Amino acid sequence: MMVFVILTGYLYGTTDGAVVGLIMGFLRDMLASPTLGTGMLILLYAGIISSLLFSKRFHSRIALGFVQVFILTLAYKVIGHLLYYLVPLIMNHDNNYLPLSAIVLNSILPQILINLVISVPMVLLLTYAGPYRKGVRRSLDDNRSSSEEVWQIR
Amino acid sequence: MRKLFSNRIFLLILTTLLILAVIIFSSLPGNPIHSITTPVSVFLDPVQKAVQGAGNSVSDFFSAITDGMSLRKENDSLKEQVAKLQYQVQQDEEAGKRWQELKDAFHIKDTFENYEIYGASILTREADEWFSVIRIDTGSNNGVSISGTNSYAVVDSQMNLVGRVLSTDTSSAKVLPILHEGFSVSAKVDAVNGAVVHVHGEFELKTEGLCKVDLIPENVELKVGDVLVTSGVGGLFPAGIPIGVIVSVDNTSELLRSATLKPYTDISSLRDLFVLIPKDVSDTAASVTPAPTPIPAP
The missing domain is CATH 2.40.10.340 (Rod shape-determining protein MreC, domain 1)
Known part of the structure; x- marks a missing residue:
């Protein structure tokens, strides 16, 4: 779901990324979260951020989609582990969290590898079977100077 | 107002606040949000079952091929086990009859009878x-x-x-x-008059597959290897369900004594x-x- 949202945001722009992120987040919450909203929030921002990273002229370069997946998966895992490290530290002033090597080798790297592998068919699907011709929303380049510019950090 | 709603950053902040409100609301016990998701699950569950079934069929097919060689050896050893177990069953049937007699005589209740x-x-x-x-x-x-x-x-x-x-x-x-940090259960040491303690999931232990044990009564010494079962206190869990085994004990603070527990179940x-x-x-x-x-x- 995360890979789908990231690539949608990257290829089709902020609005599509945000909407797909919200829908996928809702499904994610239904499937695997005790509360409603956590997945929606995470995937909404994943969709938006992926549309902003490497924006403008890079949107047609498929290879950078994999870089997006790498960066955002890394961020997702790192933030998750940071929460697990910091919350007990703040609440109990004590923490015996996993060693860094275990976090990297058993959690972050496997997840990144899985997401990158899934990205391959996903990119092909979005490019050749997606809603936009040749997998890229052409109007993005035309409109970027106006509507999408609202999101850019100058 | 229209201008405000056309501002995407405003919309993002508004959406974020709304989602945060939903998160807080949905974490309250007895909230009605889960009933809102019911119509979605009506469509989602059959699809998910079909996908899972297809995945299981594929993995079963491949595992059937790879397991073929080992099945013959396993079959031979299983035949031996069957013979031993048949003897065991006969003995157990006899023991079962005696247990039933004792149960009737002493009015003993089965753990999950109700x-x-x-x-x-x-x-x-x-x-x-x-x-x-x-x-x-x-x-x-x-x-x-x-x-x-x-x-x-x-x-x-x-x-x-x-x-x-x-x-x-x-x-x-x-x-x-x-293992979830929101889970807690009253437990007792699986022994005659075993001490009642509190078992709950904890953030930093979850990733190691462990739970925390606290609220250990005074004058009670938990030991590594002690088995904990549900105490039945609170009424949610019937008494006597095995939970896990104590793997470490922390007695550094007399007031906040705790232990870690390895659950029996492998999720x-x-x-x-x-x-x-x-x-x-x-x-x-x-x-x-x-x-x-x-x-x-x-």
């Missing part, structure tokens, strides 16, 4: 830093329905505690696993779960929903 046991298969099982809830394919249509703050115990095929039912849809339910390898529903509740559910088919205890 509970119906409903089987369920796991649909999804997430275990990362953000999401860690198990979904099972049994819901209110099958007689497993919770409302308000009530819940049911969930065990594995060895009758070890797995968690509790968190919410139910028509054809699926979410299970809060024992990553589970395929089937069993929901324990008190008989009076299951009778009520049966009167309003199609009659479920309880299965014999494993």
